Amino acid sequence: MLMTVAEAIIKYMQEEEGIEVIFGYPGGAVIGFYDALHNSTLKHVLVRHEQGAAHAADGYARSTGKVGVCIATSGPGATNLTTGIATAYMDSIPIVAITGQVKTSAIGKDSFQEVDTRGITMPITKHNYLITNPHEALRIIKEAFYIAKTGRKGPVLVDIPSDVFLSKIEYSVPSKVDLLGYKPNYDPHPLQIKRAAQLIKEAERPIILAGGGVIASEASQELIKFAEKINAPVVTTLMGKGSIPETHELSCGFIGMHGAAYANYAINDSDLIIAIGVRFSDRSTGKVETFAPNAKIIHIDIDPAEIGKNVNPYVPIVADAKRALERLVEVVEPKINAMWWEKIKEWKTKYPLRYRMSNDIIKPQYVIERIYELTKGEAIVVTEVGQNQMWAAQYYKVKRPRQFITSGGLGTMGFGFPAAIGAQIGNRDKIVIDIAGDGSIQMNIQELATAASERLPVKIFILNNSCLGMVRQWQELFYEKRYSCTLLDVAPNFEKLAEAYGAYGRRVEKIEELDETIEWALNINDSPVIVDIQVNREENVFPMIPAGGSIDKMLID
Amino acid sequence: MQHTLSLIVENKPGVLARIAGLFSRRGYNIESLAVNTTEVPHLSRITLVVKGDEKVLEQITKQAYKLIEVVKVNDFTGVPVVERELALIRVKSDATTRRAIIDLVEIFRANIVDVSDKDLIIEITGDSEKIDAFKKNLEPYGIKEMVRTGKIVMERGLKLY
Numbered sequence: 001m002l003m004t005v006a007e008a009i010i011k012y013m014q015e016e017e018g019i020e021v022i023f024g025y026p027g028g029a030v031i032g033f034y035d036a037l038h039n040s041t042l043k044h045v046l047v048r049h050e051q052g053a054a055h056a057a058d059g060y061a062r063s064t065g066k067v068g069v070c071i072a073t074s075g076p077g078a079t080n081l082t083t084g085i086a087t088a089y090m091d092s093i094p095i096v097a098i099t100g101q102v103k104t105s106a107i108g109k110d111s112f113q114e115v116d117t118r119g120i121t122m123p124i125t126k127h128n129y130l131i132t133n134p135h136e137a138l139r140i141i142k143e144a145f146y147i148a149k150t151g152r153k154g155p156v157l158v159d160i161p162s163d164v165f166l167s168k169i170e171y172s173v174p175s176k177v178d179l180l181g182y183k184p185n186y187d188p189h190p191l192q193i194k195r196a197a198q199l200i201k202e203a204e205r206p207i208i209l210a211g212g213g214v215i216a217s218e219a220s221q222e223l224i225k226f227a228e229k230i231n232a233p234v235v236t237t238l239m240g241k242g243s244i245p246e247t248h249e250l251s252c253g254f255i256g257m258h259g260a261a262y263a264n265y266a267i268n269d270s271d272l273i274i275a276i277g278v279r280f281s282d283r284s285t286g287k288v289e290t291f292a293p294n295a296k297i298i299h300i301d302i303d304p305a306e307i308g309k310n311v312n313p314y315v316p317i318v319a320d321a322k323r324a325l326e327r328l329v330e331v332v333e334p335k336i337n338a339m340w341w342e343k344i345k346e347w348k349t350k351y352p353l354r355y356r357m358s359n360d361i362i363k364p365q366y367v368i369e370r371i372y373e374l375t376k377g378e379a380i381v382v383t384e385v386g387q388n389q390m391w392a393a394q395y396y397k398v399k400r401p402r403q404f405i406t407s408g409g410l411g412t413m414g415f416g417f418p419a420a421i422g423a424q425i426g427n428r429d430k431i432v433i434d435i436a437g438d439g440s441i442q443m444n445i446q447e448l449a450t451a452a453s454e455r456l457p458v459k460i461f462i463l464n465n466s467c468l469g470m471v472r473q474w475q476e477l478f479y480e481k482r483y484s485c486t487l488l489d490v491a492p493n494f495e496k497l498a499e500a501y502g503a504y505g506r507r508v509e510k511i512e513e514l515d516e517t518i519e520w521a522l523n524i525n526d527s528p529v530i531v532d533i534q535v536n537r538e539e540n541v542f543p544m545i546p547a548g549g550s551i552d553k554m555l556i557d
Numbered sequence: 558m559q560h561t562l563s564l565i566v567e568n569k570p571g572v573l574a575r576i577a578g579l580f581s582r583r584g585y586n587i588e589s590l591a592v593n594t595t596e597v598p599h600l601s602r603i604t605l606v607v608k609g610d611e612k613v614l615e616q617i618t619k620q621a622y623k624l625i626e627v628v629k630v631n632d633f634t635g636v637p638v639v640e641r642e643l644a645l646i647r648v649k650s651d652a653t654t655r656r657a658i659i660d661l662v663e664i665f666r667a668n669i670v671d672v673s674d675k676d677l678i679i680e681i682t683g684d685s686e687k688i689d690a691f692k693k694n695l696e697p698y699g700i701k702e703m704v705r706t707g708k709i710v711m712e713r714g715l716k717l718y
Binding site: 123130180181182303304308309 | 566567570571574575578579582612615616619620622623624625626627628629
């Protein structure tokens, strides 16, 4: 049966990939696609800016484990997607982005709304395509999904000229993907597993470092089993938050620039790091030359290029986290590590996460603690980027994978709210909150219209300190308090802004109103809601290891 | 240290841009580059000369493998190979210098491929050192123009050790 490429792609996505929703914004080059969509049952969420579509697809993917799909038109539509694609790329999130392109005969002529989308997105996608032959469309779309969701996951972009969308083709999907140069390795090498087990046996101060890879490979249960068997403390990276319940007795928080002091002390004093699905980013390690100086490293990662990129492992294991952990659990001998635990408990008592409570001003950390209590630790927590992100990470203890959603690698302000929209669409029955700052929330505030029209009860809690807090903090600490362009003295009235979009809004100025307003917001189920909480401007995120510094440079408070 | 890498890639549009982009954004310098088809129609070979220590080379190799269209990466460092470059050199030449230049051409087994009253075009193939040496010998006569290909290599069939 002949159908247009647009129709075939929609049919393929629904029937073969089980895609239930896509996020997008129409435009000239994708009218053909939207025309086909008009007659289909595929749900489309109309965002108000293409960047929102990419982040929403990303938030949907992070919160559900499925592939997120977004679509935008050529030129500015595609360039608006790029921040979202780069965000997904840095955190290895599987999304497929479809972009329209000018018609085949107009390519390369600086036509209206033409941009070299494939060229622009080459360094921020796992792979990308420009379809010039309609008969290759289904093979390419199949490959795109396959590449996005296998191996080290990531975004794949497919650029489709407007005339290709409308070309008639036979609906025939190749039975399998055949890519000569792409064969991800999932199974760990038995010899390396044996060597790892030996190191674990010999270690006196072992620690497990779990990253986003544990979540991507759905290896949380295996991680916990493994940790329990060798009774090792588990720290995570920011991306690994949720790989083990943070209330679990083996959990020791997250490491890095703003990680708990005890987490950083523990990893730096360890003699063996079992690193799973991490890439030893600069924000996690600080000065890499002095990071965990006495530790041997077992590095498990699906991406061979991560092995030896930032640190030199003693035992490299290129494998899927889940399979590697399954093998490891079988071969390791149980351990106690009594002396080691004594030391860790001492750090935990001596250096807990803490802040100075106040009775007359609202402390942002206190807000997160209250949200944590009032949501019983069950909410899906999405964050913007900056201080709000770090406080959310520090004070909201998550219980399960895919519960904490944050832009770790790219650090994209404006990510949180559209990502929360995606998360809410993928999790209708759960409470989804966006922890925001007054800076970040204004970067994609237009998505209030999206959330309002979809009747999504996303809860935005703005920790409003009237400044770009994280940069202000750096200026205070490292630039002699020269607050260049970081004080946002003129801000919108967020309460009224929410109402203008048909959402709910409230402002909290007194600490006594806080609980009641959080409860009010949590009970709203038919519309987005903004709670604008006035917190103190001078509050800083501690602990802090200054960029590129060693642990001995840590500022505790 | 210099390394010669050979990448077998799928012959698809944009593949060279992917490789070039990867090298530039990761800060690897390409010293020499040659791209052409192979005996297999849908595969191309990209021969690259890059500088870097073992660690850099390992990363380059792994990052190159991450590109979906890269099928195979070979490092020819320390492997017995036949390596060739080709150069066309336009050198000043008149009746007084022509004989001396022809002597050089014979010594280096190069070829004169074009003659005018003011200059000669000489074609030479060989490894980089040979071409460098030939060029140096010609310099006193005045090199007006030189075009040089990237290096190509092929592993020797006979393993001596």
